[in-house]
Amino acid sequence: MDFAGEHVISVDQFDVVKVERLFAVADGMLPYARRQRVTRVLEGAICGILFFEPSTRSRLSFGAAFHRLGGQIVETTGFAFSSMAKGESIYDTSRVVSGYVDAMVVRHPEAGAVGEFAAATRVPVINGGDGPGEHPTQALVDFYTLCRELGKRPGSLGGATVAVVGDLKYGRTAHSLTKLLALEHQIRFVCIAPPELQLPEPLVAALRERGHRVEQTEELADGLRNADVVYATRIQQERLPAGLTLDGVQDRFAIDAALYDRVCRPGTVLMHPLPRDSRNNPSELSNDLNRHPALAIFRQTDYGIPVRMALFALVLGVADQVDATARDASWYRPERFGVDDTKPMLP
Known part of the structure; x- marks a missing residue:
């Protein structure tokens, strides 16, 4: 199942076969999300993260997932720190940013707005939440x-x-x-x-x-x-x-x-x-x-990393190349992240 170059705007794009493919790739990402292995499959790639609404988990997990694949991120948060505060349209913003990055993740307070970003570019756009619409x-x-x-x-x-x-x-x-x-x-x-x-x-x-x-x-x-x-x-x-x-x-x-x-x-x-x-x-x-x-x-929340890693790997067409650049991680990692966790991370 080939996702390469696709936008991810709605769950309506998925059937059981595509979900199964995504989850199989996510399973393969678990050692990287667990900090057991390191891959550089997206070395040199840049993801633009444009969040026009507050976020902690989504914004950071998208960024962490892209970094875990070896890529880099550039980001902007809020309308006040973007050219939209000067009246720039979604079309212009999307076209400009797509000239800088290899993929975009967008969160916007208006339902349908992320689809407008996607319509303006052939760079893969992932919906990070569009108002009361979808996530x-x-x-x-x-x-x-x-x-x-x-x-x-x-x-x-x-x-x-x-x-x-x-x-x-x-x-x-x-x-x-x-x-x-x-x-x-x-x-x-x-x-x-x-x-x-x-x-x-x-x-x-x-x-x-x-x-x-x-x-x-x-x-x-x-x-x-x-x-x-x-x-x-x-x-x-x-x-x-x-x-x-x-x-x-x-x-x-x-x-x-x-x-x-x-x-x-x-x-x-x-x-x-x-x-x-x-x-x-x-x-x-x-x-x-x-x-x-x-x-x-x-x-x-922990599973957000392997699933989003899998999405990035699939839309950028490198899902079958991840292990080629892999090595063991050398730094300390805890078995459990939180003091109240009752199970090891990512079972």
């Missing part, structure tokens, strides 16, 4: 994590129950993940949210049309029962329409260890795209779950 690479990371946590491969998750909790209307990660999981057969989606934050109706209709079961509820405890995976999300305060107040919603949909032990089946996987909103206690997934073996959120 395809996060969905691929989430899907990869879900498969590894359940011991499955793409196409073999039929019959699984996935509970999606929180802001399902404005949370682009929930949109992209449910669309990607729709490639499977007969998934049971349990959408747990207040009515004003439920999954958009066109997406619900599309899931049902493909033969999936979609249930919607405001009852957190009932929705969590019998789930194989729980995907929690924060309230997207920055995207809410003016005048919409959701005081107390975070409290109603917060999951802690006591609730997990009371209603979840043993082994139910807990996921979250992060950040957890810790400004109000409790957050979506309470800190008392940090040592819980079911909490996969940090394994999830």
Whole structure:
């Protein structure tokens, strides 16, 4: 499956075969992401990272992934530090930057804007999130994590129950993940949210049309029962329409260890795209779950490196050349990154 030269704008571009190819390449990237091996396959290549919205994980993981392949990055963050503050169009910005770099990663607050960047260039453009639209690479990371946590491969998750909790209307990660999981057969989606934050109706209709079961509820405890995976999300305060107040919603949909032990089946996987909103206690997934073996959120972020390395290697056509420049890493690396981690990194 040849990805070379492709833009990655939407999960709609992926079928099970392409996902399987990506995940197979990501599996091969694990020794490099674990710091066991070093490759220079993209030595001399430059990636432009243009983020016009705040980000920690996505921006740094894209940069780290490109560096781990031996490439370099140039970046700009925010409108104030780009020529868009002077009125430059997306077309002009994309065309100019594509003359400097071999690939671009773009995050923008408006749905569809990253597609405009891609339309202006033949340099591969990867969508790092476009407002309330999509976050395809996060969905691929989430899907990869879900498969590894359940011991499955793409196409073999039929019959699984996935509970999606929180802001399902404005949370682009929930949109992209449910669309990607729709490639499977007969998934049971349990959408747990207040009515004003439920999954958009066109997406619900599309899931049902493909033969999936979609249930919607405001009852957190009932929705969590019998789930194989729980995907929690924060309230997207920055995207809410003016005048919409959701005081107390975070409290109603917060999951802690006591609730997990009371209603979840043993082994139910807990996921979250992060950040957890810790400004109000409790957050979506309470800190008392940090040592819980079911909490996969940090394994999830760790998997962002091999998956994004795989994407870069595929769109730049070097996936089959990675090992040719490889050598063992010589520096110290811990078995576990965090003091609360219950499993070695990247199992």
